[in-house]
Amino acid sequence: MSKALDYLLQARPEAMQAYFAFLKQAGSHLDPKTAALISVITKVHARTSRGLKQYLPRALKAGASADEVIDALLMAMPALGFSKIVWAVDIILEMNLPQFAKYASPGTTPAVAGEWPRELQAFRGTT
Numbered sequence: 648m649s650k651a652l653d654y655l656l657q658a659r660p661e662a663m664q665a666y667f668a669f670l671k672q673a674g675s676h677l678d679p680k681t682a683a684l685i686s687v688i689t690k691v692h693a694r695t696s697r698g699l700k701q702y703l704p705r706a707l708k709a710g711a712s713a714d715e716v717i718d719a720l721l722m723a724m725p726a727l728g729f730s731k732i733v734w735a736v737d738i739i740l741e742m743n744l745p746q747f748a749k750y751a752s753p754g755t756t757p758a759v760a761g762e763w764p765r766e767l768q769a770f771r772g773t774t
Contacts, residue, residue: 656707672690683709691720691735692727713746 656663672683683706690698706716716739720732739747 656748680706680715682713683717684711687716688723689718689726691723691731694731694734696738699735700742703739703742703744707744707746713744713749 652723674685675684683702686702687699687706690702701751707713711719717736720727720735740751
């Protein structure tokens with residue numbers, strides 16, 4: 648736990664206990680995989696890499712596949728925006744999880760800043 652959370656538990660134990668009880672009750676009708684996927688989405692929305700690295704393995708352990716994680720992120724695009732999804736996928740790929748190796752290209756070099764991949768150049772207007 649973080650120092651801040653430890654502090655809040657000491658300073659306001661009743662409020663924090665009520666908060667954690669609320670969180671537990673709020674997800675009580677969700678299956679573990681769905682709850683874990685929602686947690687991943689909230690970590691991406693908050694752009695907390697530490698949280699994403701903590702909750703993504705939990706989602707995978709709860710039975711979510713890599714494709715389901717990507718689908719959940721893409722379904723949340725209206726709330727997240729594309730840039731947060733790209734940010735999250737960068738972190739996911741850095742984690743080197745075997746579940747995500749299917750589409751990763753280990754032999755390629757990272758794109759140069761300002762350089763668009765050939766597949767996306769049509770959107771930029773340069774082919």
